[in-house]
Amino acid sequence: MLASLRQERILAAVHAHGAVRVAELVDELGVSDMTVRRDITELAQAGLVRRVHGGAVALDARARATDEPGFEAKQGWAAAEKAAIAAQAVRLIEPGQSIALSAGTTTHLLAREIATDPALRPLTVVTNSLPVAEALHGAGPGLDVILTGGARTPSDALVGPVADHSLSRLRVDTAFLGVHGMDPDGLTTPNLLEAATDRALVGCAARLIVLADHTKWGVVGLAQIVALDEIDVLVTDAGLPEPARRALAQHVERLLLAPSPPATPPAPGAP
Incomplete structure (x- = not known):
């Protein structure tokens, strides 16, 4: 060719x-x-x-700070890296905890990991994500799911005053947050209402764990969620460039790198 x-x-x-x-x-x-x-x-x-x-x-x-792709479109972006991040993140959950999962394709993969691991029971999960709630539905006894309610976004997040009010009345051990972009100034999303709901989700948790693959670095959305200093653990993949690792290490308490997916060897005789 x-x-x-x-x-x-x-x-x-x-x-x-x-x-x-x-x-x-x-x-x-x-x-x-x-x-x-x-x-x-x-x-x-x-x-x-x-x-x-x-x-x-x-x-x-x-590049567009206000561009908000749909959930299906984002599922294909860095899919293997997101799966590796989810597999790493599930190890940070202990039975008996209460956790919050934000909307996002990586948190959705984490929900699927939770749903198939009975060793994590009992567990309570609060979420503002329809796909996350669906992934956890019917996973068996010992897994309680609380869906916030709210207005639906293109990424299938539930946001706005109803979601914010629900989260303001809750307290959980850990929040797992997926993001649109991250840079030295913090975490961002293109949706103003989602940013507010994500801040409410972070505010109800004693610990914040962010799940973000390497392609999110350098991406800046319209609305900031939190500063890097507010992150307790950032789980990303080994594709994150070294300069980005150094920048994050100055602010994030703990940086975890999920292993890169194995590369496919070239076919014999390929140019």
Whole structure:
């Protein structure tokens, strides 16, 4: 396949899903890891995508402070990294606790981990996320789920005064927060109402654990949720660049790196 055709397919995949991983493109295009990385570099130099560790993301998907993609669209972004983060985060939960899970695709994966682990019972989970509540529904005895209520956003979060009031009356051991973006100034989201509800969720917890894959670094949404100094534990993946790790280490009490997903080896004889 000609380089121009490969790059057209890579660009189409980025536009369709918001982000692509090198390993996925190696399988789809039948070329080597090096070839895919070279194509991504050329697309980035042309100003068509933004290169990140392990792949590429769409410029417009990450650049607009008010852009709020839907839940289904975000599920495909850094999916393997999010799964690794969820698997790391579930180890921070102990039976007998009460926890809060915010809306988000990574917290949804954490909910699925919780639902399949009977060793975590008894457990009480407060959430403002419809997908999280659905993932936990019917998981068996010993798992109590409290859904806040509120107005629904494109990311299937329940937000607004009803959600904020519900959270203000609760106290939990730990809040697990998913975010749209993070930078040296803190955590952000494009939705003003969701930012307020996330702050209420953080406020009802004794400890804050943030779940954010490496592609969230440098992304700035319209509304700030909390500053980095308010984070007790940040669980991210090994793709987070070293400068970002150093910046976070100055503020976050504990930084946990989930292992990177294994790379797919190139097919024999691939260019």
